[in-house]
Amino acid sequence: MLPSFELAARTLRLLADVSISGRHVGRLTEAVGAELVATRDEQAEAHRRRKLDARVPNTPDVVAVEVDGGRYPCRAEGQGCGARSPQWREDKVACLVTLTSTAHDTDPQPEPPACFLDRKHVGNMTQCSVAREPGIAGGAADPPVVSSPERIDWQPERVVRTCVATTRDSEAFGRLVGAEAKARNFEAAGRRAFVGDGPAYNWAIQKRWFAEYVAVVDVIHVLGYVWQAARASGGSDAEQWNRYVRGMRGCWQGRVSEVLAEMDREQERIGEPPEDAEDTDVRVVLERACGYLKNNVARMKYPGYRKAGLPVTSSWVESLIKEVNYRVKGTEKFWNEDGAESVLAVRAAVLSDDERLQ
Structure with a gap:
């Protein structure tokens, strides 16, 4: 995904001989994003009503849900062109990954790196x-x-990643992440981790939607x-x-x-x-x-x-936030709320491994 609508328009002209304006690319992107937001919200509502089935038939062995917050520049709505009342707001991002790892009888790395x-x-x-x-x-x-024995390569490896990104509050964010985990059949996994840093809302989400997961602070x-x-x-x-x-x-x-x-x-x-x-x-x-x-x-x-072969850092979601920021942060980029939500939904879909945009 390119960092701006105008650059996307120029790329289309150069590579596909398609004449389109940056504004039109923006309108199309926001329309696709709005559809993704609606589908995502329907999934969350079905999960809340306990009517959501897993869309993935296989049972994962090891899974992790990592959450963190980023920042994006926004502007006041309904005040004409330009960045009126610019300010920073928090977007919330979740990285949901299936993993491969090995469980051990003893600590595979008792000494720190x-x-x-x-x-x-x-x-x-x-x-x-x-x-x-x-x-x-x-x-x-x-x-x-202190000398340590030969290090065992215990760290889990990522298999499939999907993403959730939103401008909404922590309660709504928790519902969205919980629904995505349900849709991916995470509840059937034998080993599950929920990883985050210090904010209290992270652990409120964990207790509400991921109570059976092992809670890990980064x-x-x-x-x-x-x-x-x-x-x-x-x-x-x-x-x-x-x-x-x-x-x-x-x-x-x-x-x-x-x-x-x-x-x-x-x-x-x-x-x-x-x-x-x-x-x-x-x-x-x-x-x-x-x-x-x-x-x-x-x-x-x-x-x-x-x-247990579970992650001990939130590095996957922190890397994901950098990938999200590539699109939503930049010089002279100021989003209104609906535009930010739509673009975050598109960005999350692009960065997910399940080809949900196909």
């Missing part, structure tokens, strides 16, 4: 300034790395909070880095209670934040990180997820 012990990678991964990364400014020594987001807490606790670069490594390894190995105990001790040492504290206050940063882990501790049983 080497990249989680690479300072520059950790700084980029957690969106921290490179200039403030431990070891770059102060030259701190690396902590000893480990990369967890490590971001561990890194922030390690830095907020102060000390030398070496002390901060070693504190991060202990917390990261503890979370990776499912010893979250130990990580929280250390965070609580550090919070007691530096004090609770006052009510008027800034978001960047180290006491606020540490309290926020500790709260994130406490809220998600039940979804951080990573050794068990790896044993």
Whole structure:
């Protein structure tokens, strides 16, 4: 799918000798999108009434549903041409995948990946300034790395992906994703995972529509909070880095209670934040990180997820959002609500592997 209607029109003229304006391409795209939205909504309503049958006859072995939110630029409607009252809004995206993976009797990777012990990678991964990364400014020594047995290639591999993308609220989004999972016969799978990051509405969707799935909070987001807490606790670069490594390894190995105990001790040492504290206050940063882990501790049983061959990151949906953004974000692109919903439906169909546009 091309990034603009005008470029699509030029491509049609060049490759198919079809003379059409960008505006006409836009109208046709929105018409197709409206049909897709109507079909999708009918499927969700049938699911709500418990009258939706699976459209896929085979029974998948392993499945995952990953959800996340993106952002798109919008404009006020009914105010003429141009971007009136431009602002950013959230679109919600779900990636539903069938997988191939192997279950194991023991944790196939008890030690964290080497990249989680690479300072520059950790700084980029957690969106921290490179200039403030431990070891770059102060030259701190690396902590000893615990040797691990030969790594088993346990990560699940994607087979078939379908997508849901919408501008609607989380309640409506949950209905759409639940219906798509039902249509793909996900409920028959032997191993099922629901993966997301921290927002409460993700887990409200999981409890309402995917209660029988294993709930997994994205480990990369967890490590971001561990890194922030390690830095907020102060000390030398070496002390901060070693504190991060202990917390990261503890979370990776499912010893979250130990990580929280250390965070609580550090919070007691530096004090609770006052009510008027800034978001960047180290006491606020540490309290926020500790709260994130406490809220998600039940979804951080990573050794068990790896044993079951389930994903521990939301990387599939995050990659999908980038593919969605290729069409809906860009210079001078401002959508009205109906146009955004239609184009998101078309984009989701294009990015799905089931050829639903055929």
